[in-house]
Amino acid sequence: MERTLAKDLFKQIGKKVQVRGWLNNVRSLGKVQFLILRDRSGFIQIVIQEKEEFQKIAYLQPGSILLIEGEVVSSNSELRCEITNPKISVEVPIEEPSLIEYYKPKIPSDPEFILDHRPLALRNREIAAVFKIQAALAHAYRLFMVEKMEAVEYFAPNMIGASSEGGSEFFSVDYFGHTATLAQSSQLYKQIMVGVNERVFALMPFFRAEPSHTTRHLTEGKQFEFEMGFFKDWHEILDIQENCIKFIVDYLHTHHQTEIDTLGGTIVSAPKDVPFPRLTFKEAQELYFKRTGLDERNEPDLSPVAEKELCKYAQETYGTDLIFITDWKTCKRPFYAYPKENDPELTNTFDLLCAGTEITSGGQRRHIYPSMLEGLKIKEMDPKHFEDYLSIFRFGMPPHGGFGMGLERLTMTLLKLKNIREASLFPSDPKRIAGQRIKAHIFFGGENIRGEIIRLLKNKDMEYKHLIHEATPTSEDSARVRGTKLEEGVKSILLRGKNSKKNYQFNIPSHFKLDMKAVAEAVGEKCEFEDPAVIEERFGLIIGGVPPFGPLLNLETFFDEDIKKRSQVAFNCGLLTESIIMNTEDLIRLVDPKWGCFTKI
Ligand code: ATP
Ligand code: MN
Numbered sequence: 022m023e024r025t026l027a028k029d030l031f032k033q034i035g036k037k038v039q040v041r042g043w044l045n046n047v048r049s050l051g052k053v054q055f056l057i058l059r060d061r062s063g064f065i066q067i068v069i070q071e072k073e074e075f076q077k078i079a080y081l082q083p084g085s086i087l088l089i090e091g092e093v094v095s096s097n098s099e100l101r102c103e104i105t106n107p108k109i110s111v112e113v114p115i116e117e118p119s120l121i122e123y124y125k126p127k128i129p130s131d132p133e134f135i136l137d138h139r140p141l142a143l144r145n146r147e148i149a150a151v152f153k154i155q156a157a158l159a160h161a162y163r164l165f166m167v168e169k170m171e172a173v174e175y176f177a178p179n180m181i182g183a184s185s186e187g188g189s190e191f192f193s194v195d196y197f198g199h200t201a202t203l204a205q206s207s208q209l210y211k212q213i214m215v216g217v218n219e220r221v222f223a224l225m226p227f228f229r230a231e232p233s234h235t236t237r238h239l240t241e242g243k244q245f246e247f248e249m250g251f252f253k254d255w256h257e258i259l260d261i262q263e264n265c266i267k268f269i270v271d272y273l274h275t276h277h278q279t280e281i282d283t284l285g286g287t288i289v290s291a292p293k294d295v296p297f298p299r300l301t302f303k304e305a306q307e308l309y310f311k312r313t314g315l316d317e318r319n320e321p322d323l324s325p326v327a328e329k330e331l332c333k334y335a336q337e338t339y340g341t342d343l344i345f346i347t348d349w350k351t352c353k354r355p356f357y358a359y360p361k362e363n364d365p366e367l368t369n370t371f372d373l374l375c376a377g378t379e380i381t382s383g384g385q386r387r388h389i390y391p392s393m394l395e396g397l398k399i400k401e402m403d404p405k406h407f408e409d410y411l412s413i414f415r416f417g418m419p420p421h422g423g424f425g426m427g428l429e430r431l432t433m434t435l436l437k438l439k440n441i442r443e444a445s446l447f448p449s450d451p452k453r454i455a456g457q458r459i460k461a462h463i464f465f466g467g468e469n470i471r472g473e474i475i476r477l478l479k480n481k482d483m484e485y486k487h488l489i490h491e492a493t494p495t496s497e498d499s500a501r502v503r504g505t506k507l508e509e510g511v512k513s514i515l516l517r518g519k520n521s522k523k524n525y526q527f528n529i530p531s532h533f534k535l536d537m538k539a540v541a542e543a544v545g546e547k548c549e550f551e552d553p554a555v556i557e558e559r560f561g562l563i564i565g566g567v568p569p570f571g572p573l574l575n576l577e578t579f580f581d582e583d584i585k586k587r588s589q590v591a592f593n594c595g596l597l598t599e600s601i602i603m604n605t606e607d608l609i610r611l612v613d614p615k616w617g618c619f620t621k622i
Contacts, residue, residue, distance in 0.1 A: 027063035031101045033093045040065050044085040046124045066103040077109050083124040086113035139456045150280035155432045161272035162245050165265050172220035177207035179226055190230045203228035206425055209410045211248040215421045216413045220249045232451050236440045237378055241449040248423030255369045255385040258422045263297050289342040289376050289435045298335050301348040321353050329377040347371040356396040359385035375434040383424025390414040463575045466561030467595035474594050477611055485603040492597040494565055496531035503600050505591040507532050513567040515556055516548040526571030529581040533620035543617050566597045580614040
């Protein structure tokens with residue numbers, strides 16, 4: 022028998038079929054069990070009434086691979102039909118419970134946990150829908166570029182010798198002992214390709230070493246690039262950008278309404294008959310001021326709040342979520358931006374904002390050789406570094422321009438996602454590489470930790486005293502042998518979250534007690550003291566010897582505000598028989614803790 026997919030099942034009503042896929046979940050209704058099977062096209066419900074069949078799967082967990090034969094009958098469920106009288110074969114039995122509840126319609130976990138379990142989380146129906154749509158975006162973009170624009174795709178290098186546009190946000194890689202950089206865009210290459218094919222496009226990776234923790238920046242992403250020569254008016258680039266977005270939105274509605282429905286049914290609005298409003302940067306600033314009373318008119322850039330407000334304006338006034346902002350200041354645009362003929366302080370450039378966020382930057386480029394040299398000079402860049410690129414202007418370039426549009430930004434804004442990480446399969450940011458947390462260097466055992474603390478202090482040229490003394494189990498003992506005041510002592514307490522089972526470190530002055538209510542508020546869950554045996558096993562530390570250096574143990578670390586009141590602090594530095602006395606300020610600088618009031622007397 023041939024395999025039938027979920028999406029074609031309704032065509033087989035009354036017939037016998039074979040289906041194959043992943044066990045998603047099983048619901049039990051008295052004597053009847055409903056098994057949901059997942060395949061590449063959707064979900065299938067299988068009704069199991071026979072005890073013998075159910076016993077085959079009763080012990081199985083989500084992810085098991087099953088092959089099932091049975092009869093298709095119509096049903097009034099969301100799936101329109103279901104399979105009855107199944108004969109089940111277990112192809113790959115999975116007995117281990119999943120690490121994350123991806124098989125539920127919405128994963129009931131926080132975003133960080135979802136990212137920590139990305140390979141499984143991607144199987145979730147909603148999350149999978151995002152990436153099916155993302156794939157469709159890329160496909161629609163190519164269709165538009167090839168069929169509507171007659172543009173030619175190019176494949177530019179991503180590992181390049183020197184940065185193309187200046188700036189410091191580049192990643193370096195060791196290239197046989199030389200330093201290479203990872204490309205931020207293919208700007209220079211796409212202009213070179215205009216000299217060959219007039220109209221060119223690409224979908225290429227970009228890398229940006231921006232240490233930002235915003236909801237709209239990644240350090241690796243994909244960018245849609247487009248560039249064309251021979252227009253009459255540079256606004257033709259905006260026309261193409263606009264048509265491109267409308268084509269993509271239309272394509273999604275035609276081919277991916279199912280996925281859109283899975284995500285709640287609405288995506289950004291870009292009605293065909295409504296032109297995206299076009300405001301100059303100056304007009305946009307004035308409008309923002311008029312609408313909010315907030316004055317950014319002397320700023321060289323739009324703030325994220327202003328971008329949101331301008332999109333709100335477009336939605337309220339025209340019923341579209343997109344708006345162009347044109348004519349940006351020269352100081353805010355790259356050296357190749359085309360200066361306005363009547364005002365060289367401004368450029369023929371634009372940003373496209375979508376539902377509150379910039380998704381595209383583009384514009385006309387300088388195309389005459391002396392003008393390009395002039396552009397480099399204004400930005401104090403050395404033409405020697407751009408010889409290859411500059412040669413195209415010495416040997417004939419037409420008026421040209423284009424744009425770069427972030428794939429993840431577009432996915433996020435079209436689908437109204439809250440965070441760009443939801444629009445990247447394996448997001449990289451300052452905390453993660455390809456989805457995985459960057460593993461902190463974790464220290465284990467009192468001596469290692471003491472060694473590391475002293476290394477840090479020496480390295481930063483900080484003043485400290487290192488004392489070796491008898492074991493001091495209590496704070497009073499410690500203060501006595503150190504010759505410090507009781508309240509200068511810092512007590513480190515390791516807690517365990519009751520839900521998450523995660524460890525936290527709280528540091529308070531020795532003469533206080535920890536206020537567990539304040540702790541619960543700070544971490545968002547009730548906590549209890551971690552078991553001393555666990556502390557010893559996990560960190561190699563004995564209670565009383567734990568230093569207030571939680572980050573060395575990869576722990577979220579909190580300091581009580583009261584610690585700031587004394588100029589010096591003293592603590593056991595990993596061992597009960599050794600202490601460090603140091604400046605409070607230095608400790609704060611080394612640990613960079615979170616703050617709050619966590620004590621009671
Ligand atoms: P922003 O001001 O939002 O940081 P930008 O103006 O620096 O962006 P451009 O150099 O104009 O970015 O890049 C073109 C497009 O690439 C942007 O409009 C955006 O869609 C996307 N993009 C740029 N930087 C990032 C990033 N760090 N993460 C995700 N997408 C980005
Ligand atoms: Mn930009």
